[in-house]
Amino acid sequence: MTTPLLDQINCPADLKPLSEEQLLQLCQEMRKRIITTVSELGGHLAPSLGTVELTVALCRILDLPRDQVIWDVGHQAYGWKLLTGRRDQFHTIRQHGGLSGFLKRDESEFDAFGAGHASTSIAAAWGMASARDLRGEDHRVVAVIGDGAMTGGLAYEALNNIGDRQTRMAVILNDNEMSISGNTGAMSRYLRDLVNSHFYTKTKAEVAKHLDRIPLVGHTIVEAVKSIEGGLRHVIVPGLLFESLGFRYIGPIDGHDLRGLFRRLPRVLDSETPILLHVVTQKGKGFHHAEGDPVHWHGVGAFEIESGKSKPNPRTFTHIFGEGLAEMAERDERVVAITAAMPDGTGTSIFAERHPKRFFDVGIAEGCAVTFAAGLAACGLRPVCAIYSTFLQRAFDQVIHDVAIQRLPVIFALDRGGLVGADGATHHGVFDLSYLRCIPNMTVMVPRDEAELLHMMHTAIHHTSGPIAFRYPRGNVLGVEMPGIDDLQRLPIGKAEVLSEGRDAVLLATGVMVGSALRAQQALREMGIDVGVVNARFVKPLDEVLINRLAQARIPLFSMEDNVAAGGFGAAVNEHLAATAPHATACQVLALPDHFIEHGPVPTLHAEADLSPEKITARIAATLEAWRSVPTAAEVARRRR
Ligand SMILES: Cc1ncc(C[n+]2csc(CCOP(=O)(O)OP(=O)(O)O)c2C)c(N)n1
CATH class of the missing domain: 3.40.50.920 (Rossmann fold)
Incomplete structure (x- = not known):
């Protein structure tokens, strides 16, 4: 694989002398390198293919590492690693002793803030921009957040504060219409409307100009429009939601149009007040298999580039849980499944197909998932919160305050308990036994194999005196003999x-x-x-x-x-x-x-x-x-x- 231009880039400053033609070629070479490497090692492919042009534009325009870019999650930043001095180690990504699959402050001076969990970038960037101001410094601070991560409440808590304090910083919203699966929620619909409707993309000034041309009534209408809260104003002001929160909204713009990015980004990055640039990208861009099925290609194992084929997936604990829950719900109408943006990752997509009305994907909002489950349980239903062990850390207070104190029978299904492998420190599920065990009224189970997982699920559904959790590992089942649904046992609570x-x-x-x-x-x-x-x-x-x-x-x-x-x-x-x-x-x-x-x-x-x-x-x-x-x-x- 030849990547002659990429091979000369040792730091972002090396991009400065390149012509636009060369930068376009660089984008191609970066995609090539990302696809080849992930085809050998596995990793987060589709997210990183979608951000190539944005990465090149940021590296070219900003003064790095003086300026600070905070990538949300960090799974879309493989291109960033390639351009910030880690090209030669890129073949070690996610390997033991090699580069991390996410960004880490101790891996590179260009990684301004580490992550792995979603929705943190805006709050972190606000902290960093505020520190800059308190220290009398002058660099630029930029958060890059996906539309999926924008379903997390933490993002809005930060916007709320930044807009109020008018902190100088930029947010780039990388909107590809996808979380890992299709994005959910009203916010995602709002972003879609912004992108789809030409009406929305008209600027306030343009609308006012048109209205003003109407003799006599024109001025009155403009005034009327200005005074109307919600309704019409919402329709004619692009990005009204962000504007109301104190941000200037720019966009939507095409995130793969390098020329357009060069035209719009400098103004955004130099803004003296909070500004949000809405960039539209395609997940998996440049690799047709991934463009066609971005859900599958969000994170993949090794594959063959030509055919897109990978080794068949053996059965995992996740499959057993997903199928088992869907089946148990056939027999008990009170069973409801909840996921926080991980229908495939938790196997609840099987449940979603069979019981769509009883399935809820709340977005990357684990706290909301737990309190929502508490509400369901308070009204007699049997909610099953299927959340990775590491992500339930987000909802510790909700587990205590909304569920356990009230002894509500919420079922917690914690996938990815224990060490998870290539995703590393941010994703290992190694705290759950500690953080659940310390909560009064909580029952905590750990199955030794996939058959026992089913018995524990059955036990949990019949346990009504308080919350109950079971945690199971990432990866393949052991291959033990499986009980039929009628053979499931209620395990005596607290008996080894x-x-x-x-x-x-x-x-x-x-x-x-x-x-x-x-x-x-x-x-x-x-x-x-x-x-x-x-x-x-x-x-x-x-x-x-x-x-x-x-x-x-x-x-x-x-x-x-x-x-x-x-x-x-x-x-x-x-x-x-x-x-x-x-x-x-x-x-x-x-x-x-x-x-x-x-x-x-x-x-x-x-x-x-x-x-x-x-x-x-x-x-x-x-x-x-x-x-x-x-x-x-x-x-x-x-x-x-
Ligand atoms: C708190 C938390 N919950 C769940 C996840 C799992 N997760 C990783 S990336 C992702 C989707 C992010 O979507 P988006 O921000 O739009 O980025 P994209 O992958 O589409 O580029 C999810 C749900 C996570 N990283 N953190």
Whole structure:
């Protein structure tokens, strides 16, 4: 693949001497590089193909890194990486030890602000613009946000403040009509109207000019128009919503027309007051497969460029959840499914097809999803909030304040629990056991396999005394035998499953770690160490009866979870032991460490965190050995005598 122009760009300043023709060629080369690289490694393809011209224009016009560009989410910024000194590492993107798939302050001085979660850019840019003003500096600050991210409330909270304070900064709204799936909500309709209607694109001045030409009544009409709130004014003032919030609205303009961008952007970037430029782009631009199906091509695995074909997707926990929920809803009309902009990612698109009236995609608005679910539950329905573990962090207060305090039976289905791999630190679902366990009235379950996931879903739908959550991993099912819908069991709340007893120790494992515990058990047996394995099933409430029995028998305990150690399952076991049997041996906690874990294959990351079956085996063997050599209190006393 030859990219002669791109190969000469080592920083944005290298774009300055290029002619328009050359910049157009550069755009082509960037697309080529992005498509080739993602075809080999997978990644966020369609979003980054849509922003190529905008990226080139920003890099050419701005004085970088002095000026600051804050990209929302950061998944559309592959072109940005190519032009800001990371071209030669681009082939490492999302690979262990390589470039991140998102933007990160410690990866490049050009990444003014890191992200991964949506809708943060405007608030962050406001902070950075305000800091600039307080420090008496003079650079430009620009937030680039997608129409999908504009469904998040945080974006409006920031607009509300910026418009009021008239902070000097620009917002570029990158509107491709898509979130990951089709965009939802009235705001998205409003943006569509702005783009589609010629009427809307007329400027205020133009309209006034036309009206003014009508003798006598013209002036009166102009005055009347000015005085009417909503209604007609809304129709004739482009971007009225943003204008009312204190922003100047420019657009919509074609985000792939480089010439047009060069004409309009400088005025926008140099505006002394808040300004919003509405740029229309096509997701997947320049790769016909992606243009035709931007939902599929939002984020993809490796594929063949010519045919667009990729390896067939094996069945995942997400499929099991999506199909299972749709089926359970056939039998219970109270079941309602809610997603926050992730119908495909959570598998709820299956539910949407079969039960469209009972399906709600609220946009990137996790807090809204949870409080909406609370309202549904308060009126007797059985809402299932299907949200990735990492994104439910957004709605912590809603889970406590709107759901748990009122003991409302909202069901939380947390996909992507544990380490997720290539998306890295912003996306690992490694805090959920901690942030859910600390909430009173909450029940927290973790299935060991896909069959148990179905039993837990069934249990959750029949659990009416308060909120209940289950979290399951990203990725393929284990391939266990599946129960039929009529064979589903209601699991006794707070009861673990003892898989085997052990003479030397017991491993209390949660979720996918049960598999690792079984492998460790096998390896330890070969070393002459006999350990039992318990599938914990419940992180809250704990199986206190079982733990008490093991503590009284003085069996050494090990807990295992793919959650941070702080506040997690093992911490719960130790809290219980400390409170009830202070003389008992503590449980050794095998969990994730107290630092953010970067991207990479999950088995590699587990090994680095000492959580691979091999590392677990070695740790348990070493600990038991060490404990054996520690004298008991009686022995110490005897030796003293
Ligand atoms: C808080 C949060 N919820 C969900 C997501 C998952 N997500 C990543 S990108 C995206 C869609 C963003 O759409 P848009 O801003 O229009 O960007 P586009 O991909 O269309 O360029 C979503 C829902 C996220 N990153 N953060």
